[in-house]
Amino acid sequence: MDDDAAKTVLLRYLTNAREALLWKLEGLPEYDARRPLTATGTNLLGLVKHLACVEAGYLGNCMGRPFPEPMVWDDPGAGDDDDLWVRADESRDDVLGLYARATAHADATVAALPLDAVGEVAWWSEERRHPTLHTLLVHVLAEVARHAGHADVLREGVDGVAGVRRDDGNLTRDGEEDRAAYREQVERAAAAFR
Template identity: 55%
Template sequence: MKDLMHDYLRKAREAMVWKLDGLSEYDVRRPLTPTGTNLLGLIKHLASVEAWYFGNTFDRPFPDPMSWWDDDADPNADSWATADETREDIVGLYRRVWVHADATIEALPLDAPGVVPWWRKPETTLHAILVHMIAETNRHAGHADILREQLDGAVGMSPSNSNLPEQDAAWWAAYRARVEAAAGVWS
């Protein structure tokens, strides 16, 4: 069970990083929603939460400092790349977090106890944290899917799996028009 869950987390992580491939520095950073959601910020956020949940929760703190955890950090500081943070810095951090988290996952049994102070029921287990991080990572992978499609039309779970019907641009345009027409009935 733990191996299966760990595999789901690994695949979601890789999908997140793949969403940056082939994009300019500007496109991976620029806010694409009114709340500032951006691809590199999603990676930075996931690095932050995964480091905390697989580190501090089990008294195995991630060794790299993260200034956005400081009490005086700006709200949402973990959700965007500053001008002096490179793509390589943030993706590298995320990959180092993976190594740290993977070590925790491999070292502890699923029923290993942990504590998340801000949760309604702070006492938790590795099993619950794995489920939480699979859900969290996949939630943000969905955000990344939409952002990437807006940027250049690229879609899918990986370079070899679009997870969509294989149709040409004309089919997709006609499909979108049908969806719009159905929605228009309610306008």
């Protein structure tokens, strides 16, 4: 497979994961988009902010194409997890806009460089510190898909919305009754091991 064909496939999967992540915010009130939904503080809008940093970093800065805006890591007073939550003075539009600009910058990097272009990830171990664009693109794809999965589970816990996309729930159970019956079936099987 040539570079262009490989890029097309990788970017298609990355775009799908990005869209799945963003869909999980649609229709949510501000509080539910921002509030911690796990004991560790994971929240939906924070996942988007984090992934803006991931894409700008790995598919921008690490490939010698610095993201043109200040990021969380540029603030000397920033805490270790400040990319994982959204301050009260940051709007949803601010975060979604940042993500749109970061993904456009990442896509421009992929378009501009060959997959075998070598970058530098200063915080990775010495033997891994100089990965190719291909490696970083796969790394970012895995990261976005992982967090889109987190967002899927979190959103289902908030209001029951589930599935890959608005137009493709990819769920085999339709309706509350069918889902409740399925959940009960799974619970009965698990209860055999109490």
